[in-house]
Structure formats: structure tokens, C-alpha cells
Amino acid sequence: MKKKLVSLLTVSAMTMSMLAGCGASGSQPAAPSSEPAAEASKEEAKADTATDAATDAATAAESVAETATAEAGNADLADKKVGVCIYQFADNFMTLFRTELENYLIAQGFTKENITIVDGANDQATQTNQIQNFITQGVDVLIINPVNSSSAATITDQVVGANIPLVYINREPDADEEARWDSNGWDVTYVGCDARQSGTMQGEILVDMGQEKIDLNKDGKIQYIMIEGDPENVDAQYRTEFSVKALEDAGWTVDELDDQVGMWDQATAQQLVANSLSAHPETEVVFCNNDAMALGALQSIEAAGRKVNEDIYLVGVDALTEALEDVIAGKMTGTVFNDHIAQSHGAADAAINYLTGAGNDHYIGCDYVKVTTDNAQSVLDSLK
Ligand code: GAL
Numbered sequence: 001m002k003k004k005l006v007s008l009l010t011v012s013a014m015t016m017s018m019l020a021g022c023g024a025s026g027s028q029p030a031a032p033s034s035e036p037a038a039e040a041s042k043e044e045a046k047a048d049t050a051t052d053a054a055t056d057a058a059t060a061a062e063s064v065a066e067t068a069t070a071e072a073g074n075a076d077l078a079d080k081k082v083g084v085c086i087y088q089f090a091d092n093f094m095t096l097f098r099t100e101l102e103n104y105l106i107a108q109g110f111t112k113e114n115i116t117i118v119d120g121a122n123d124q125a126t127q128t129n130q131i132q133n134f135i136t137q138g139v140d141v142l143i144i145n146p147v148n149s150s151s152a153a154t155i156t157d158q159v160v161g162a163n164i165p166l167v168y169i170n171r172e173p174d175a176d177e178e179a180r181w182d183s184n185g186w187d188v189t190y191v192g193c194d195a196r197q198s199g200t201m202q203g204e205i206l207v208d209m210g211q212e213k214i215d216l217n218k219d220g221k222i223q224y225i226m227i228e229g230d231p232e233n234v235d236a237q238y239r240t241e242f243s244v245k246a247l248e249d250a251g252w253t254v255d256e257l258d259d260q261v262g263m264w265d266q267a268t269a270q271q272l273v274a275n276s277l278s279a280h281p282e283t284e285v286v287f288c289n290n291d292a293m294a295l296g297a298l299q300s301i302e303a304a305g306r307k308v309n310e311d312i313y314l315v316g317v318d319a320l321t322e323a324l325e326d327v328i329a330g331k332m333t334g335t336v337f338n339d340h341i342a343q344s345h346g347a348a349d350a351a352i353n354y355l356t357g358a359g360n361d362h363y364i365g366c367d368y369v370k371v372t373t374d375n376a377q378s379v380l381d382s383l384k
């Protein structure tokens with residue numbers, strides 16, 4: 001099944017054309033060569049989606065725009081109740097996501113009073129209770145960013161059992177779980193990006209700069225430290241794996257000096273990177289699974305008297321405003337735009353499609369965009 005690609009009319013179309021304008025070829029994720037057979041057709045479909053991204057973008061954006069026009073001001077939506085579960089409010093990226101989600105739901109015709117967004121406080125038991133409460137209250141649709149992706153099967157059973165359509169966001173349930181929605185014909189979908197692509201792009205940012213530059217001590221290896229998000233989360237697993245894989249795929253030899261878990265959090269990462277840098281002053285690259293942690297890393301890099309892009313390289317993911325400003329100022333080597341606008345709009349549109357009976361595919365993808373000094377300003381402008 002060909003998977004649907006959500007793409008925001010303005011941002012994604014712009015960033016796509018920016019990519020084309022910068023001539024940044026090779027920015028698509030390399031098809032993983034060592035995937036289990038069961039994953040193969042899904043991977044093919046995802047690779048297809050990625051490869052066709054540029055050409056599909058305009059069409060997808062058009063159809064998103066049409067859907068939006070058709071639904072805008074839809075009186076029926078004004079009395080529909082939406083429950084939204086966020087894994088943790090104290091997460092920079094998910095804050096951007098939920099703010100945009102709420103605004104867009106209102107723009108589509110839902111009323112503010114009928115949209116309830118709750119904080120799972122990074123605790124699955126808390127979130128499970130919140131889901132139960134939404135079911136008891138009789139919400140019409142649920143949008144869930146699970147605390148633990150591994151709890152998805154339990155969550156799905158609970159929600160489907162109550163006959164409520166369900167849109168998962170940001171933390172992708174595993175392939176077996178997604179297959180269950182399809183084989184049972186349930187109104188359940190996932191809207192998000194393929195984290196492998198973001199990891200690959202992080203590595204490619206360095207590869208594009210050339211080994212000569214990155215191998216500061218000229219020993220033929222890249223000495224790096226890795227700061228991971230929550231290891232239960234597939235985004236952390238894939239970004240950790242595919243960022244390094246992109247260097248290896250380019251024929252580079254890597255030397256991992258440290259691998260620490262920063263739980264997506266700036267202050268945690270700051271402490272970890274301070275320790276790593278003093279234990280391993282030969283560090284040439286700091287990979288962070290997200291920008292919040294990269295911002296923490298930057299504080300420690302500066303405190304250690306080091307200079308990004310001169311005696312150390314630093315990459316993140318998300319394209320938070322502050323990170324984009326750092327890329328522009330040369331204080332971060334690069335980041336990867338995690339399109340919270342396309343994803344939140346895609347999730348809201350999917351919820352609407354369930355409410356109107358139009359239905360959805362069981363996977364709705366979105367592309368990441370590589371961000372370097374070349375395009376950081378345009379990405380920042382597109383987000384204003
Ligand atoms: C990632 C994002 C992180 C964090 C995480 C939460 O996609 O890059 O910053 O928000 O989701 O699951």
C-alpha cells in the first residue's frame with residue numbers, strides 16, 4: 001500500500017523548493033540494508049514515500065489544502081470532543097507540536113472548550129488513567145503521544161473497545177501493532193516521521209563537509225560522543241544508529257568515545273557532555289538525538305573553551321528556534337527540521353477524516369529536512 005505523505009502547504013513546499021534550490025542531493029535516507037524481512041515491504045513503501053517526496057509535495061499540499069477548505073467552518077465539528085494525550089508537557093518539541101495542534105483544530109471548526117490536552121508527566125500509569133477518563137467522558141476522537149510506545153497495544157485495545165477512533169502521534173508503535181490495525185480494519189493510524197531519515201541526515205551534514213575537516217586530529221577516525229533521548233523511544237534508537245551509519249556508509253571510520261542517555265532534556269545533556277568532554281578532550285563530534293540536548297551540549301562546549309565548527313562539531317534534530325539561531329551564528333553545525341506543523345495538521349486532519357467517515361491509511365508519513373548554514377535562515381523565516 002502506498003503511504004500517504006502529509007505536507008504543509010507553505011512550510012513543506014518552501015523547504016522542498018529550498019532543498020532543490022540548494023542542490024542538496026542525497027538528502028533522502030539510505031534504505032536500511034539489514035532490516036528484518038517482515039519489515040521489508042513497509043521499508044520499501046517508506047523509501048518510496050521519501051524518494052517521491054519532492055514530486056509528491058505539491059500534490060499532497062494541494063490535497064491537504066482542499067481537505068482543509070472543505071472542512072473549514074464545518075459546523076459538525078463544533079460539538080465534537082477531542083482528547084489529546086501528550087507524553088510530557090516539559091518537552092520543547094512536543095510543546096511546539098501541541099500548541100500548533102490546538103490552533104489548527106480550532107481553525108478547522110472545533111471549539112476550544114471541546115479540546116482537552118493532558119500532560120502524561122512521562123508516566124504511563126498516569127497517561128493510562130487519562131485515557132480511561134477520556135473514554136468515560138465520551139470523547140469523539142483521541143490523539144495520543146504515548147509515554148511508552150510499547151504500551152500501544154494495551155492503549156489501542158482500550159480505545160477501540162470503546163469505539164473511539166485513535167490517532168497516534170510522534171512515538172511510533174511497532175510494526176506488529178500497526179499490522180493489527182490494518183488486519184482488524186480499526187480506525188487507528190499513526191502520523192509522524194521515519195526517525196531513520198533524521199539520523200541519516202545528521203550524519204550526512206558532516207559527510208557533506210568532508211572528512212578532512214571533521215577529522216580534526218587527522219588519525220583517520222571520527223571521535224564522537226552520542227547523547228541519546230529516551231532509549232525506549234524509536235526516535236532515539238534510530239537516530240543513534242543511523243547518524244553513525246551515514247558516516248560509515250560514506251566509508252568513514254568511527255570511534256565512539258561515549259554514549260549517554262540525556263532523556264531529550266537540555267540540563268541533563270549539559271551535565272553529560274561536560275563530563276564526556278573532560279574525560280575525552282579528543283572529541284571531534286557531538287551527536288545529540290534532539291536540539292534541546294544539543295543546546296545543553298553547546299553550553300558545555302563553550303564552558304570548556306571549545307568552538308563549534310572550529311575544534312568540534314555539533315548536530316541536533318528538531319530545528320527549534322534557538323537551535324536555528326545557533327546554526328546561523330555558527331555555534332551549531334546543523335540540525336534536522338522535525339516538521340511539527342505538517343505533523344500536527346496531519347494528525348488533526350486524520351481525526352477529522354475519522355469523524356466524517358472518510359477514514360485514513362494506517363500510516364501517514366512526513367519528511368524531515370536537513371538544516372545547515374545554507375538554509376537555516378529560510379527555515380527560521382518559514383516558521384515565523
Ligand atoms: C522527537 C523529538 C524530541 C522529543 C521526542 C519525544 O521526535 O525530536 O525532541 O520531543 O520526539 O518523543
Ligand code: CA
Nearest residue numbers: 215217219221
Ligand atoms: Ca579523528
